[in-house]
Amino acid sequence: MATGSGGATAEAPKIVWNERDKRFETEDKKAYIEYELRNGGKVMDITHTFVPSSKRGLGLASHLSVAAFNHAQSNKLSVIPTCSYISDTFVPRNPAWKSVLFSEDLKSSI
Numbered sequence: 001m002a003t004g005s006g007g008a009t010a011e012a013p014k015i016v017w018n019e020r021d022k023r024f025e026t027e028d029k030k031a032y033i034e035y036e037l038r039n040g041g042k043v044m045d046i047t048h049t050f051v052p053s054s055k056r057g058l059g060l061a062s063h064l065s066v067a068a069f070n071h072a073q074s075n076k077l078s079v080i081p082t083c084s085y086i087s088d089t090f091v092p093r094n095p096a097w098k099s100v101l102f103s104e105d106l107k108s109s110i
Contacts, residue, residue, distance in 0.1 A: 012063060013026050013027070013031075013058075013060060013063055014026070014027050015063055015064055015067040017067070017071060018032075021034075022034060022035050022036060022037070023035070024064050024067045024068045024071070025064070026055075026060060026064075030052050030055060031050060031051040031052065031055055031060045031061070031064060032049075032050055032064065033046055033048070033049045033050075033061075033064040033065065033067075033068050033083070034046075034047050034048040034049075034050075035047060035068065037077075038080065041077075042076075042077060042078065043077060043078045043079070043080055043102050044068065044071075044072045044077045044078070044079050044080070045079075045080040045082050046065075046068055046079060046080065046081055046082060046083045046086050047082045047083055048083050049061050049064060049065070049083050049085040049086065051064075061085055061089075061090070062090060062093075062094075065085075065086060065090040065094075066094075069097050069100055072100055073100050077100075078100065078101065078102035078103070079097075079100050079101055079102060080101075080102045081101065
């Protein structure tokens with residue numbers, strides 16, 4: 001097995017963007033975040049985060065969330081935190097990501 005760079009921190013899991021299924025997932029596909037694109041593809045609505053009980057407590061939900069928010073930020077997407085993990089846990093623990101959240105105030109009237 002590859003040992004990576006041998007850093008002192010716990011090894012970060014590899015998160016894969018599965019564009020076809022609209023998910024960010026671990027390589028084994030067992031933990032994932034699902035999303036829908038809204039507003040003509042300019043808004044990422046994160047709808048569900050799942051980590052199996054055998055993998056809980058490892059920080060996978062946070063790693064998945066960071067991957068999704070990094071993707072949104074680098075693609076100039078806003079995020080709707082429909083998933084309760086994102087809205088109630090991830091964003092409060094990581095307030096720097098609030099700038100990526102979708103705001104009704106920024107939306108032009110339709």
